Amino acid sequence: MNKAVFLDRDGVINREIGEYVFSEDKFVLNDDLIPALKLLQKNGFLLIIITNQGGIAKGLYAKDDVEKLHGQLLSRLSDKQITISEIYYCPHHSDIEKCLCRKPNSLMLEKAIARFDIDVNRSYMIGDNDRDIEAAANAHIKGIKIQPNTSILPVCNQIVKGTV
Ligand SMILES: [Mg+2]
Numbered sequence: 001m002n003k004a005v006f007l008d009r010d011g012v013i014n015r016e017i018g019e020y021v022f023s024e025d026k027f028v029l030n031d032d033l034i035p036a037l038k039l040l041q042k043n044g045f046l047l048i049i050i051t052n053q054g055g056i057a058k059g060l061y062a063k064d065d066v067e068k069l070h071g072q073l074l075s076r077l078s079d080k081q082i083t084i085s086e087i088y089y090c091p092h093h094s095d096i097e098k099c100l101c102r103k104p105n106s107l108m109l110e111k112a113i114a115r116f117d118i119d120v121n122r123s124y125m126i127g128d129n130d131r132d133i134e135a136a137a138n139a140h141i142k143g144i145k146i147q148p149n150t151s152i153l154p155v156c157n158q159i160v161k162g163t164v
């Protein structure tokens with residue numbers, strides 16, 4: 001089985017700017033992201049991004065915008081020899097329609113766990129919101145909450161040392 005680190009997107013991968021981010025000009029990587037992801041990858045963790053994109057349900061932007069942005073992210077990271085196994089996003093919003101994927105629900109995590117044969121006992125989720133941590137708990141994964149837009153390198157060091 002594989003171990004993985006699940007990562008929220010806005011506030012963890014890129015700057016949370018208090019509004020929906022769906023274009024590359026507003027997509028700024030957080031400090032230390034590249035060394036942090038490299039450290040996890042070098043230590044055998046799969047990297048999987050799990051993000052709520054309720055702006056789609058609200059009609060503020062389209063799935064195509066999200067997929068284009070994610071394609072750009074994947075290619076920027078792949079230029080640094082970092083592989084993201086998958087980016088799962090929920091296009092729904094609870095104000096518009098209920099779903100099982102929007103965090104704090106855990107369907108996106110469960111899909112990844114099944115597809116990538118992930119051992120939940122050796123895996124973690126890093127998020128900046130309580131609903132990230134709740135989603136992780138619902139999938140029996142240990143959640144680690146950080147302050148939005150802070151470096152994840154310290155927690156990644158703890159993860160690889162097994163001191164979380
Ligand atoms: Mg977030």
Ligand SMILES: [Zn+2]
Pocket residue numbers: 090091092093099100101102
């Ligand atoms: Zn959903």
